[in-house]
Amino acid sequence: MTERGSAYERRPGLDPQDRGDRPAPVGQPAPPLTDALRPAAVELFGEALPRAEAYVAHLADTGIEWGLIGPREAPRLWERHVLNCAVVEELLPQGALVADVGSGAGLPGLCLALARPDCQFLLIEPLERRVEWLDRVVADLGLENVDVIRGRAEQVSGNLDVDVVTARAVSALKTLVPLTMPMLQGAGELLAIKGRSAADEIAAARKVLRKYGGAEPEILTVGEGLLPETTTVVRVSARPR
Ligand SMILES: C[S@@+](CC[C@H](N)C(=O)[O-])C[C@H]1O[C@@H](n2cnc3c(N)ncnc32)[C@H](O)[C@@H]1O
Numbered sequence: 001m002t003e004r005g006s007a008y009e010r011r012p013g014l015d016p017q018d019r020g021d022r023p024a025p026v027g028q029p030a031p032p033l034t035d036a037l038r039p040a041a042v043e044l045f046g047e048a049l050p051r052a053e054a055y056v057a058h059l060a061d062t063g064i065e066w067g068l069i070g071p072r073e074a075p076r077l078w079e080r081h082v083l084n085c086a087v088v089e090e091l092l093p094q095g096a097l098v099a100d101v102g103s104g105a106g107l108p109g110l111c112l113a114l115a116r117p118d119c120q121f122l123l124i125e126p127l128e129r130r131v132e133w134l135d136r137v138v139a140d141l142g143l144e145n146v147d148v149i150r151g152r153a154e155q156v157s158g159n160l161d162v163d164v165v166t167a168r169a170v171s172a173l174k175t176l177v178p179l180t181m182p183m184l185q186g187a188g189e190l191l192a193i194k195g196r197s198a199a200d201e202i203a204a205a206r207k208v209l210r211k212y213g214g215a216e217p218e219i220l221t222v223g224e225g226l227l228p229e230t231t232t233v234v235r236v237s238a239r240p241r
Contacts, residue, residue, distance in 0.1 A: 024065075025064050025065055025067055025071050026064070026065065026071070027060065027061035027062055027063075027064050027065040028060045028064055028071065028074040029057075029060060029061075030053070030056050030057035030060045030061070030077075031056065031060060031074060031075050031076070031077050033053065033056075033078055034078075036228075037078050037079060037227075039226075040083055040087075040223075040226045040227055041078070041083060043226065044083065044086040044087065044089065044115050045086065045114055045115055048114045048115070048117065051114055051141045051142070052082065052086075052111075052114050054140065054141055055082070055106070055110060055111075055137065055141060056077050056078060056082055058137045059077050059081070059082075059105055060077060062133065062136075063105050063133070066129060066133055067129075068104060068105040068129075068130060069081075069105055079227070079228065079229070080229075081107055081111075082107075082111050083111075083223075083227055084229065084231050085107050085108030085111035085112065085168065085193065085231070086108070086111040086112065086114070086115045087223035087227060087230075087231050088108055088112060088166065088193065088222055088231060088233060089112055089115040089116050090222055091164075091189075091191055091222065091233060091235065092116055092119055092164060093163060093164070094118055094119075095118050095119060096119045096120075096162075096164050097119070097120050097122070097162045097163050097164075098119055098120065098122070098162060098163065098164045098165070098166060099121075099122045099124055099160060099162045099164070099165045099166070099180075099183050100112070100121060100123050100124065100165075100167070101124050101153045101165055101166070101167045101170055101176075101179060101180055101183075102124070102125065102153070102167055102169070102170030102171075103124060103125045103130075103134065103148075104130060104169075105130070105133065105134075106123065106137065107168055107169075108166050108168050108193060109121050109123040109146070109166065110123070110134075110138070110141075110143070110146070112166065113143055113145050113146045114141075114143070116145075117145055119145065120145050120146075121145055121146045121147070122146075122147050122148075122149055122162065123138075123146060123148045123149065124151060124152075124153055124156060125148065125149075126150065126152045128150065131148055131150040134148045135148050153179040153180060153183070154178075154179055157179065157180070157182040158182060160183040160185075161183070161184075161185040162183050162184065162188060163184075163187075163188045163189075164188055164189050164191060165180040165181075165184060165188070165189075165190045166191045166192075166193070167180060167190070167191075167192050167193070168192075168193035169193075172197075172201050172204065173192060173194070173201035173202060173204070173205040173217075174201065174204045174205040174208055176192055177190070177205055177208045177209055177212050177214055177236070178208055178211075178212055181212040181213060181214055181236075181238055182212070184238040185238075186213060186238055186239065186240040187238055187240065188237075188238050189235055189236065189237050189238070190214070190234075190236040190238070191233050191234075191235055192233065192234045192235075192236070193231060193232070193233055194232050194233070194234050195232060198219045198232050198234050199219065201234070202217045202219070202234060205217075209236065213240075214236040214237070214238065214239070215236065215238070215239050217234050217235065217236045218234070218235045218236075219232060219233075219234055220232070220233045220234075220235055221233075
């Protein structure tokens, strides 16, 4: 997938006229963690909950202002984004090294890093502004289990050997497999957060899965009984090649 970033992102600080008459996105206050969602947040983040709250505040404020998150997402940051990503933690092995490809605003990478301090995370993101934002947020949250790598997955994959690759909203499985499977070096799992298209994407990816040594994908549902909306994950194990 190619993504050039929004005009805001490439040219921050321009006045509205230079932005084609679109109003500049404005940071918003952090949405409250509602009583309905608090038990899930406590279970997922434990002691890291105050840092998860600080992360949500960053997303709502500079995340929106810098164009990493759409303004309309502000009220549903907890439910649709942060908690929905954090529930994937149950699929991570103890102490895993995890690469989050196309991390954007740290989804799911930062949510998982907050939920799983026993794991190490590499956030891989090509766009300079997003990397700068991620670096600032990681420093502010004091996350010691996260490194941010600027680059495209295909540029860095040959130098990596990780246990798990995660990705959300980066590309269809057919394109994601060639970008991510080489990072596993024949052992480990790709966890791709998907929606209703999961089965169709698997069908369209059969040929590349064979080529890149992926086993038969599984469609998993996580977050049942914890969140109002569950998260669908396509899990692909790498086979030794
Ligand atoms: C739609 S955003 C999704 C961001 C985040 N994962 C989320 O769920 O909100 C896609 C992200 O993938 C990144 N991206 C696109 N192609 C990539 C590639 N080949 N390697 C790594 N990242 C890529 C983009 O820069 C962008 O930040």
